[in-house]
Amino acid sequence: xxxxxxxxxxxxxxxxxxxxxxxxxxxxxxxxxxxxxxxxxxxxxxxxxxxxxxxxxxxxxxxxxxxxxxxxxxxxxxxxxxxxxxxxxxxxxxxxxxxxxxxxxxxxxxxxxxxxxxxxxxxxxxxxxxxxxxxxxxxxxxxxxxxxxxxxxxxxxxx
Numbered sequence: 001x002x003x004x005x006x007x008x009x010x011x012x013x014x015x016x017x018x019x020x021x022x023x024x025x026x027x028x029x030x031x032x033x034x035x036x037x038x039x040x041x042x043x044x045x046x047x048x049x050x051x052x053x054x055x056x057x058x059x060x061x062x063x064x065x066x067x068x069x070x071x072x073x074x075x076x077x078x079x080x081x082x083x084x085x086x087x088x089x090x091x092x093x094x095x096x097x098x099x100x101x102x103x104x105x106x107x108x109x110x111x112x113x114x115x116x117x118x119x120x121x122x123x124x125x126x127x128x129x130x131x132x133x134x135x136x137x138x139x140x141x142x143x144x145x146x147x148x149x150x151x152x153x154x155x156x157x158x159x
Contacts, residue, residue, distance in 0.1 A: 002063040018060045025126045037069045045083045055084030067094025098124035099156045
């Protein structure tokens with residue numbers, strides 16, 4: 001969905017943009033998309049000489065769920081000493097937080113097209129397990145055990 005943007009970034013920055021096509025939910029449940037992106041990126045980075053790419057000029061990019069995947073792949077690769085370091089990650093309106101759909105940003109933008117709050121929750125459920133049966137629990141926030149909310153409150157908090 002963002003191929004033109006990736007091409008523009010590559011052309012204007014003179015960098016190599018890794019942007020992977022991946023299997024989609026709900027037909028392919030988590031972690032299929034993540035594994036596709038990780039495996040393709042690792043393959044590319046292990047074979048950069050074959051492609052004639054300067055290892056210092058590689059960035060990763062994704063939009064929406066692909067932004068989530070780009071962030072996850074970047075985090076996974078950050079500790080790999082056997083691969084070149086990514087120069088940057090570009091995340092275009094990434095889906096990074098599906099723990100709490102009641103945070104201020106979700107509340108303030110609940111009726112803003114294109115991605116209504118309910119639709120964001122639906123897509124998160126599709127991505128994770130292809131099942132929207134627990135939509136109400138997700139929207140209420142009762143899908144997360146209290147001890148987990150406490151553990152991650154520093155990162156997922158309205159403050």
